[in-house]
Amino acid sequence: MPVLVMKFGGTSVATLDRIRRAAKRVGVEVAKGYDVIVIVSAMAGKTNELVGWVNETSPLYDAREYDAVVSSGENVTAGLMALTLQEMDVPARSWQGWQVPLKTTSQHASARITEIPPDNINAKFAEGMRVAVVAGFQGISDEGRITTLGRGGSDTTAVAFAAAFDAERCDIYTDVDGVYTTDPRICEKARKLDKIAFEEMLELASLGAKVLQTRSVELALRYNVKLRVVSSFEEQSDEAGTLVCDEEEIMELNVVSGVAYSRDEAKMTLISVADRPGIAAAIFGPLSEAGVNVDMIVQNISEEGRTDMTFSCPTDQVARAEKAMIDAKSSGDINFHDIVADTNVAKVSVVGIGMRSHAGVAAKMFQVLSDEGINIKVITTSEIKISVLIDRKYMELAVQALHDAFELEKATV
């Protein structure tokens, strides 16, 4: 039978009632003849509670224990979803990551999926099970320890299962009804997109749009998984939500498709670094080993053999980054006067495949921000996006001004 993957996020399984509602949607697909793999997140708020406990217990925690703790929320939802489906007479069972097994690297708290052997689950489908409910976000390392895939990892779990089981589609059920030109809570003119290209979604996701985890989109792109973002809270139809697909499938290509933002950015500056060949490697090597996701990097002009090095990373990795830098200084690998963290910044980005063939997007963006009196601290660009780091207090203003300037409220025909 054809396989469908359906993923339900934390708000979609926040209560027993919502789990029942989600199970009904699964039942509809089973009735259509699909074997369904359901990926569930933890009930809304549960993972945050667990993460809070870990942080309070041990600020520089052993990531293996972090994973053992925070993965438990998904196990609860998986079992409850299986029971709910059974109550509806749909043959279902739950699977924890290690039971599948969903194999991952040993990079705890941000492990990568290495393999999903489909045999165990397929054997149960062959026996008449119609729904495999899989706890999202988690896997097992070669050492037999529980791993997690990073926040939002259940999206990645879902797409990986869709690829491993050659699923017809991967539906991501969430609390929004699709992908918007920007966050409607910040900009009331935000417009829902019916389709968006993989590459654009990838940039939007990595830039802070919380609809899909970046890696899930990467995976969908690589394995050409048909990915749909759809609301758990509205009537179901095959056309609902936003389809993430190849750009060839999209008629209306805007120069700019969306404006993304992220509050969770910190700007860190190493002051007066001894400038020498290999210094960047000496700094960013240890940061990478410490699990710090460095995003933007700026190096000041060098004076008298010393320079300032600025980079951005997620705010919750600041302590880790500082420790890595201080350790590297103690061991003599690098030399700097001071390390300064500024957590009072935000990142705002514009994204669009049309940029490839249109000049002047960056210039227009900088002009818009300048007209609003917003100072740009750091800039990075790619082929289809431009990001700037600005003072956090201007973030909403910047998003609204850019949305207006690029006329994103209008669908091109």
Added chain:
Amino acid sequence: MPVLVMKFGGTSVATLDRIRRAAKRVGVEVAKGYDVIVIVSAMAGKTNELVGWVNETSPLYDAREYDAVVSSGENVTAGLMALTLQEMDVPARSWQGWQVPLKTTSQHASARITEIPPDNINAKFAEGMRVAVVAGFQGISDEGRITTLGRGGSDTTAVAFAAAFDAERCDIYTDVDGVYTTDPRICEKARKLDKIAFEEMLELASLGAKVLQTRSVELALRYNVKLRVVSSFEEQSDEAGTLVCDEEEIMELNVVSGVAYSRDEAKMTLISVADRPGIAAAIFGPLSEAGVNVDMIVQNISEEGRTDMTFSCPTDQVARAEKAMIDAKSSGDINFHDIVADTNVAKVSVVGIGMRSHAGVAAKMFQVLSDEGINIKVITTSEIKISVLIDRKYMELAVQALHDAFELEKATV
């Protein structure tokens, strides 16, 4: 190094502060030179919450999914305890049941431990790990599914580990400071026992004293595990609490050592059963298969080939018992007019090794209850205990009257 097993119940790990306090006690034993195996329960209230969700989702739940859900609380505590110990510079890691592996039968929700291969944990002790924090209450079946050992199963986990690792002692840290002659909340004259015989503890545990799970005492008896019940909330000393030990080690043998009670009993009556040879097997076979723990049984005098059969079982198994009986009736295996459940009863028991050599304990018990106007519904006896089923409203009165009558407030010398 010698091994010590320390088990912390739900109230002893109810908050991060309490986990820290428990970890400090573990640290004291590590400093003495022990390798320690810590068995943890879920934080107080967590398992009840999970059980509630399962019951609300599916009253006649698939016990495999029940186990997958309710085992998650212990995983959280195990990880948090390991992190807390690491913060105190004690090398520790967490183990979930399947990681040890703690192997069990496939009787979900009340599985029995079949094997605890010590190799994985011993290898880590050899590498310098000083504390293995094990999630209690859970294991893994031959089919690779998560099992649980029944409520209070963490005690059994602890004793089984003590046996498997030949531990010097198994300390059960809990919210009471030892074993009492009866529940001090019901009878203010209740007295703490310094020592109690395995057999007495076994009866008290199975009769509703909530200090230790019955099977943990059975296991301790069989493998001669030195078992100590001690409070998490008082100063630590090697003499604190109650030692559960061989009766030879106890100087002061009371005729009656304790009065136990249980509110969680239901009386079920099959009305007008066709009486024939093999009828008991036809009734109690299906009940056993359905996982119903039948305790007391009374069969009325048979009239015209029909009889009433009364038995007691835990209140939360009533639905299961009814279903099993109705199924057996539909399939023609038994025949009865009606099945009636009375959940408004309680069981009160007196226990004492001294009974073996003293006649008249039963007579005295019945007289005391009669003097208080309490009607006895069902009676069972063993060599060292007498239990009666009475109306629940008289339970406290019965406990107090029996405690007084047998003068349990006095220690014999």
